Amino acid sequence: MAKVTFNEDRCKGCGLCVTACPKKLVQLSNRMNSKGYHPAEITNQEACIGCASCAIMCPDTVITVQMK
Amino acid sequence: MAEKVLMKGNEALAEAAITAGCRHYFGYPITPQTEVAAYMAKRMPKIGGTFLQAESEVAAINMVLGAAAAGVRSMTSSSSPGISLKSEGISYMAGCDVPAVIVNVERGGPGLGGIQPSQSDYFQATKGGGHGDYHLIVLAPASVQEMYSLTIKGFEIADNYRIPTMILTDGTIGQMMEPVSLDAVEVKQFDKPWSACGQRGRDHRNIINSLSLKPEELEQWNFDRYKRYEIVKEKEVMYEEFMMDDAEVCIVAFGIAARVSKNAIVEARKQGIKVGMIRPITLWPFPEKALKAAAEKCKAFVSVELSMGQMIDDVKLAIECKKPVLLCNRTGGMIMSPDEVVAKIVEASKM
Amino acid sequence: MDFKKTKGLTDAPLHYCPGCTHGIIHRLVAESLEELGVLDRTVGVASVGCSVFTYNYFNCDMVQAAHGRAPAVATGIKRARPDDIVFTYQGDGDLAAIGTAETVHSAARNENITIIFVNNAIYGMTGGQMAPTTLPNQITQTSPYGRDVTVVGYPVKVCEMLSQVDGASYVERVAVNNVKNIMKAKKAIKKAFQNQIEGKGFSLIEVLSTCPTNWGKSPADAIKWLDDNMATYYPLGVYKDKEATKND
Numbered sequence: 001m002a003k004v005t006f007n008e009d010r011c012k013g014c015g016l017c018v019t020a021c022p023k024k025l026v027q028l029s030n031r032m033n034s035k036g037y038h039p040a041e042i043t044n045q046e047a048c049i050g051c052a053s054c055a056i057m058c059p060d061t062v063i064t065v066q067m068k
Numbered sequence: 069m070a071e072k073v074l075m076k077g078n079e080a081l082a083e084a085a086i087t088a089g090c091r092h093y094f095g096y097p098i099t100p101q102t103e104v105a106a107y108m109a110k111r112m113p114k115i116g117g118t119f120l121q122a123e124s125e126v127a128a129i130n131m132v133l134g135a136a137a138a139g140v141r142s143m144t145s146s147s148s149p150g151i152s153l154k155s156e157g158i159s160y161m162a163g164c165d166v167p168a169v170i171v172n173v174e175r176g177g178p179g180l181g182g183i184q185p186s187q188s189d190y191f192q193a194t195k196g197g198g199h200g201d202y203h204l205i206v207l208a209p210a211s212v213q214e215m216y217s218l219t220i221k222g223f224e225i226a227d228n229y230r231i232p233t234m235i236l237t238d239g240t241i242g243q244m245m246e247p248v249s250l251d252a253v254e255v256k257q258f259d260k261p262w263s264a265c266g267q268r269g270r271d272h273r274n275i276i277n278s279l280s281l282k283p284e285e286l287e288q289w290n291f292d293r294y295k296r297y298e299i300v301k302e303k304e305v306m307y308e309e310f311m312m313d314d315a316e317v318c319i320v321a322f323g324i325a326a327r328v329s330k331n332a333i334v335e336a337r338k339q340g341i342k343v344g345m346i347r348p349i350t351l352w353p354f355p356e357k358a359l360k361a362a363a364e365k366c367k368a369f370v371s372v373e374l375s376m377g378q379m380i381d382d383v384k385l386a387i388e389c390k391k392p393v394l395l396c397n398r399t400g401g402m403i404m405s406p407d408e409v410v411a412k413i414v415e416a417s418k419m
Numbered sequence: 420m421d422f423k424k425t426k427g428l429t430d431a432p433l434h435y436c437p438g439c440t441h442g443i444i445h446r447l448v449a450e451s452l453e454e455l456g457v458l459d460r461t462v463g464v465a466s467v468g469c470s471v472f473t474y475n476y477f478n479c480d481m482v483q484a485a486h487g488r489a490p491a492v493a494t495g496i497k498r499a500r501p502d503d504i505v506f507t508y509q510g511d512g513d514l515a516a517i518g519t520a521e522t523v524h525s526a527a528r529n530e531n532i533t534i535i536f537v538n539n540a541i542y543g544m545t546g547g548q549m550a551p552t553t554l555p556n557q558i559t560q561t562s563p564y565g566r567d568v569t570v571v572g573y574p575v576k577v578c579e580m581l582s583q584v585d586g587a588s589y590v591e592r593v594a595v596n597n598v599k600n601i602m603k604a605k606k607a608i609k610k611a612f613q614n615q616i617e618g619k620g621f622s623l624i625e626v627l628s629t630c631p632t633n634w635g636k637s638p639a640d641a642i643k644w645l646d647d648n649m650a651t652y653y654p655l656g657v658y659k660d661k662e663a664t665k666n667d
Contacts, residue, residue, distance in 0.1 A: 012437035015438070052420045058443075059435065061425075064422060064423045065422040066423075067421055127488070127521055131492070140499040156485055156486070264460060265480065266479070266502075269459065275481045
């Protein structure tokens with residue numbers, strides 16, 4: 001089990017994490033963050049395999065992955 | 069008193085840098101300063117120092133910037149065309165307050181010019197040279213002994229104020245041989261808590277930088293730097309007065325032109341003309357107060373220089389154009405004879 | 420695997436455009452320095468271009484250099500402080516155009532420094548002009564009809580060029596266009612710093628990177644453009660490794 005958290009206010013909504021997730025669990029939210037971007041979010045935390053591909057691909061170190 | 073040794077000006081300058089604790093010299097060959105590089109190439113490896121012949125003057129000055137930013141005493145030397153190339157790096161050093169010594173053994177210009185002595189980089193040296201609001205502290209030796217003493221002084225003054233300092237000399241002083249006393253001197257060293265040399269437990273990062281995209285901030289940096297310039301103007305002006313007590317004509321000359329002028333003054337005095345000289349040793353800051361005082365009692369000034377007339381502007385400004393200022397000059401690598409100076413003195417004495 | 424932000428980066432938000440892979444490269448450099456335990460004795464040299472503000476991001480002492488001069492500044496620092504770890508972080512305009520001489524000669528001297536060379540085939544900071552590494556026919560602001568090699572010549576292949584310089588110790592080209600390549604890039608960057616720690620001399624890692632804004636592409640399309648165009652013109656791989664040659 002892995003827990004993925006997004007530091008939303010630093011996210012620029014580039015979507016590279018979305019394409020990197022092998023399980024297609026990441027999407028851009030409909031919300032807007034303080035910078036005016038649609039931040040990335042995880043759709044199904046339970047299904048996450050904790051590969052950290054999203055975090056590795058993120059240019060802004062928005063994503064933290066913790067294995068439980 | 070220690071024994072004197074016979075040395076070339078360029079060698080005395082190089083030895084002075086070593087005495088001052090400079091162990092990092094970066095250079096590039098150009099006449100007539102190459103003896104400095106050759107001397108450093110021989111000496112540095114023997115004292116655990118670094119001599120590096122860079123791929124260009126541009127690279128050399130940036131190596132100096134790097135070493136000086138890391139907190140060590142560093143120097144480069146060149147001659148006029150090479151100083152133009154270094155001007156970019158010098159502006160950056162001024163902008164990020166990194167102190168080092170830059171030597172210009174001037175030759176005739178513009179362009180590739182010639183290899184004979186000149187003083188035609190006066191504007192470049194004293195008014196900035198590169199882009200932006202800044203000054204260098206500029207020291208002008210007139211003897212091989214001064215090549216030694218002023219180079220040591222240059223390192224001290226640069227570190228003290230975090231202002232890059234230039235030794236502005238010429239091919240004659242650089243190449244001539246004279247006896248020099250290399251007496252043990254007390255060299256001042258300065259802590260450099262600002263240097264970028266690895267944090268090693270320091271609780272903050274040191275950043276050496278001249279960039280700010282906030283105009284308010286950049287303006288403030290410039291204001292702060294100019295406050296330091298004011299202190300330098302107050303405390304560090306150096307000049308020599310020669311036979312000025314009763315002088316009615318005042319020669320202003322530096323470096324090799326001042327030596328020629330001394331002979332001319334002795335000769336003119338034999339003809340009964342009361343003439344003296346103020347020799348700026350710091351070209352920036354310029355000895356404005358001394359000149360202004362001289363303007364009270366002298367009736368005319370003669371600016372003697374190896375250029376088309378550059379320092380003469382500063383002379384006129386210093387004396388607020390209250391008295392006439394004649395120009396006695398040669399350029400392109402030519403040096404005036406004492407007779408040419410005497411002729412100008414005679415002309416000035418009749419004003 | 421656990422993943423959290425490295426101490427090698429400060430908390431300052433990066434100024435780069437969304438999807439620009441500069442940020443990934445920053446992280447790889449910062450992680451390498453942290454993992455090697457040398458952050459406390461590292462001095463970085465920032466260059467001119469989009470990476471001009473790197474002094475705000477790397478959590479170590481930094482010096483800002485003039486355009487193209489970073490390897491000369493790094494040389495001065497390293498010669499003054501041989502125990503420091505000294506690196507430059509330069510873009511393609513900085514390193515392969517105005518700074519070509521400093522690049523080649525620091526390699527020739529086998530200067531014991533690490534150069535991170537970010538190649539995104541364009542001048543980013545000034546708004547997308549032709550770079551020395553702009554591909555043939557690539558459209559930029561100053562090659563609006565595509566780079567015409569008969570007029571402005573061919574792109575400079577830095578790794579290929581430096582592989583012919585005797586002094587250079589380690590030269591590798593990597594890319595940050597997918598997770599697998601990012602892991603490889605990390606390995607190369609870490610090795611480049613390890614080399615410096617061991618006194619092996621000059622290492623340069625060229626990193627193929629994207630510039631979605633000035634390429635006029637979405638971040639995902641920019642990655643694809645890098646895959647399809649840059650990675651074929653600039654093949655990835657080790658171009659020089661003195662150590663490996665020695666062991667053969």
